[in-house]
Amino acid sequence: MYVAVKGGEAAIANAHRLLARTRRGDVDVPELAVAQIREQMALLVDRVMTEGSLHDPDLAALALKQSRGDLIEAVFLVRAYRTTLPRFGASEPVETGAMTLHRRISATYKDLPGGQVLGPTFDYTHRLIDFALAAEGEAPVAAESEPLPDAAHAPRVTDLLGNDGLIEPSAPDDGTPPGDLTREPLDFPADRALRLQALARGDEGFVLALGYSTQRGYGRTHPFVGEIRVGSVAVEFVPEELGFPVPLGEVALTECQMVNQFHGSAEVPPQFTRGYGLAFGQSERKAMAMALVDRALRAEELGEPVGAPAQDQEFVLAHCDALQATGFVEHLKLPHYVDFQAELELVRRLRAEHAARRAAPETEMKEAAE
Amino acid sequence: MSAASPETGYNFAYLDEGTKRMIRRAILKAIAIPGYQVPFASREMPMPYGWGTGGVQVTAAILGRADVLKVIDQGSDDTTNAVSIRAFFARTADVAVTTRTREATVIQTRHRIPEAPLHEGQVLVYQVPIPEPLRFLEPRETETRQLHALAEYGLMHVKLYEDIARHGHIATTYAYPVEVAGRYVMDPSPTPKFDNPKMDDSPALQLFGAGREKRIYAVPPYTRVRSLDFEDHPFRVQRFDRPCALCGAEGVYLDEVLLDDAGERMFVCSDTDHCEERRAEGHVGEEAAHA
Numbered sequence: 242m243y244v245a246v247k248g249g250e251a252a253i254a255n256a257h258r259l260l261a262r263t264r265r266g267d268v269d270v271p272e273l274a275v276a277q278i279r280e281q282m283a284l285l286v287d288r289v290m291t292e293g294s295l296h297d298p299d300l301a302a303l304a305l306k307q308s309r310g311d312l313i314e315a316v317f318l319v320r321a322y323r324t325t326l327p328r329f330g331a332s333e334p335v336e337t338g339a340m341t342l343h344r345r346i347s348a349t350y351k352d353l354p355g356g357q358v359l360g361p362t363f364d365y366t367h368r369l370i371d372f373a374l375a376a377e378g379e380a381p382v383a384a385e386s387e388p389l390p391d392a393a394h395a396p397r398v399t400d401l402l403g404n405d406g407l408i409e410p411s412a413p414d415d416g417t418p419p420g421d422l423t424r425e426p427l428d429f430p431a432d433r434a435l436r437l438q439a440l441a442r443g444d445e446g447f448v449l450a451l452g453y454s455t456q457r458g459y460g461r462t463h464p465f466v467g468e469i470r471v472g473s474v475a476v477e478f479v480p481e482e483l484g485f486p487v488p489l490g491e492v493a494l495t496e497c498q499m500v501n502q503f504h505g506s507a508e509v510p511p512q513f514t515r516g517y518g519l520a521f522g523q524s525e526r527k528a529m530a531m532a533l534v535d536r537a538l539r540a541e542e543l544g545e546p547v548g549a550p551a552q553d554q555e556f557v558l559a560h561c562d563a564l565q566a567t568g569f570v571e572h573l574k575l576p577h578y579v580d581f582q583a584e585l586e587l588v589r590r591l592r593a594e595h596a597a598r599r600a601a602p603e604t605e606m607k608e609a610a611e
Numbered sequence: 612m613s614a615a616s617p618e619t620g621y622n623f624a625y626l627d628e629g630t631k632r633m634i635r636r637a638i639l640k641a642i643a644i645p646g647y648q649v650p651f652a653s654r655e656m657p658m659p660y661g662w663g664t665g666g667v668q669v670t671a672a673i674l675g676r677a678d679v680l681k682v683i684d685q686g687s688d689d690t691t692n693a694v695s696i697r698a699f700f701a702r703t704a705d706v707a708v709t710t711r712t713r714e715a716t717v718i719q720t721r722h723r724i725p726e727a728p729l730h731e732g733q734v735l736v737y738q739v740p741i742p743e744p745l746r747f748l749e750p751r752e753t754e755t756r757q758l759h760a761l762a763e764y765g766l767m768h769v770k771l772y773e774d775i776a777r778h779g780h781i782a783t784t785y786a787y788p789v790e791v792a793g794r795y796v797m798d799p800s801p802t803p804k805f806d807n808p809k810m811d812d813s814p815a816l817q818l819f820g821a822g823r824e825k826r827i828y829a830v831p832p833y834t835r836v837r838s839l840d841f842e843d844h845p846f847r848v849q850r851f852d853r854p855c856a857l858c859g860a861e862g863v864y865l866d867e868v869l870l871d872d873a874g875e876r877m878f879v880c881s882d883t884d885h886c887e888e889r890r891a892e893g894h895v896g897e898e899a900a901h902a
Contacts, residue, residue, distance in 0.1 A: 249689045249690060249691045249693075249694040250689075250694045250698065252691070253691055253694060253695060253698075317659070320655045321655055321656065321657040323655070324654050324655040324656075325621065325627070327627075423652075423654075423655070424652050425652050426650035426651055426652050426653065426825040426826075427825065428650065429752055429753050430753075555750075555751055555752060555753065559752075564655070564659070564660060565660045565661075565823050567659065567660075568659035568660030568661040568662060568664075568823060569660060569661035569740065569823060570661075571659060571661065572659065572660075572661030572662050572740070575662065575684070575691075575692050575721075576684060576685045576690050576691075576692075577685075577722070577801075578685055578866055579685045579686060579722045579723055579785070579802075579803055579864070579866070579881055580722060580784070580785040580786075580801050580803060582803070582864075582865070582866060582867055582881075583784035583785045583803040583804070583805070583849060584784055584785075585867065586784065586849050587780070587782060587784045590780070591778055591780070591782075594779060
């Protein structure tokens, strides 16, 4: 005998207890410390901070622990926490030209002021599983490093190009505060600052695939990596009562300046154009993909034909957020039986009518023959 | 990191007062322009997008300490997501909760309108996945906003007409488009079209929240809500050829429940509170009779 379903509350509570137990895994294996995640899963922490739009390595590491390593779930935890934080102001723009560099490479110049600094990179590693890592051992010793270039002696590649007028200048700061899509509803067309914010928060996989699509001809942008720099910058804030900037601390950033070919138009002489990417920590793939998509989204502004997905800001901005995407895809798990019932009724009726129509001509033909 | 527990570390009904004010402004605008989708700065909520964040934000913005909250999903108070949202507000707002439609002052719903008639002073808050009724005819927001501005709804009528031409019926069974106060075409959220007539001239205030899509819209009390149709193909709701097996109710929306793998099934009220109330009054369906 059927009784109306009851007991959802107890079932949910039990499922959550089971989740907590499953999260811990085998209790004979030592528990992960948040500091271990922060230090040894640093790139994952960087990604959670970037897509979570919140610079807090400890919180990101804790979110990863709580989410059992589910990246989007960790981003979700960070974002839901971020949204409750009071806003007491905006920092001064960070000066990436004055970055304390850990890594800095350019693909457009063999050598340049400040030099090429490989820093800690997977590039040129042979991707062979290092079985020695399975045995816990002593900490590896870092290579002797040359003194890192002083920021003052490692100018941005785009600034070097700009000195010759070969690249479009960055739009001058007209003092308009940039929009914030976490505080205002997104309205189309969105300006570049908003688009960059959306891309920075956007899912790395999605932005990567879109950037990749531009390389394969869906909105080609002829990109060169002008420069990727990874390092820390000072964050400064001007408290109203003081009226001058005070340092709040440092954040680690990855910046990618993509330099793109441009043949010029009636108004603008031929020159290189810019695509820009910025992410927390060391997130080169994200910064590069973001720079590609940023440039692709400027097609209309630069008078280029628009047609590829990566050039379509409604398509890109409406779908790049992993939280929105995962929420709506996964909501299909929720009960839909009321709507399904409505569809069942329609399909049954259409099938009955279909069967009746198929039966009808036969009768007619029989009648004609008789 | 906040050491405070969720119960004590957050504002009443979770959202900060500034956010609530922003949402209330959007709600007021929505009420002033019935059926018009008002953009609002939807916040990231501690539950996923697509799981009712729009409805939750609307509820959080209107909830007062004296309110009595009911939350339903698929007509039922006991489906998991309804339980979860009700628990969220019980925890963050400590308001009284109920399953009785009559006793509630705020009813948050997904996919149904309660069977019991609503009365003045009640607010029905709908969770909306895709607020734009024209979205599947025109994917661009810039275009659809223009179509609404011009009241250019030809696309929708062509769609409904093509249904009739192909199937002999309008093949939309839920999220059936309505015209509000003679002006805006509106998505009633994915309620079955069975519920559309309940929206018309309702004494209750109807608010619609779409969190992921960042839109709020409203139908004020006693507003004309007309389901789109044609003179020769008038709007019709689903009809069930049997009463509820538990309470014997007729003219209500039923769920089809599979009982075994031999095709045995029964039909019961989708609105569980309505069903319970009727059974408490002594109404008996044919299955309940020999239980």
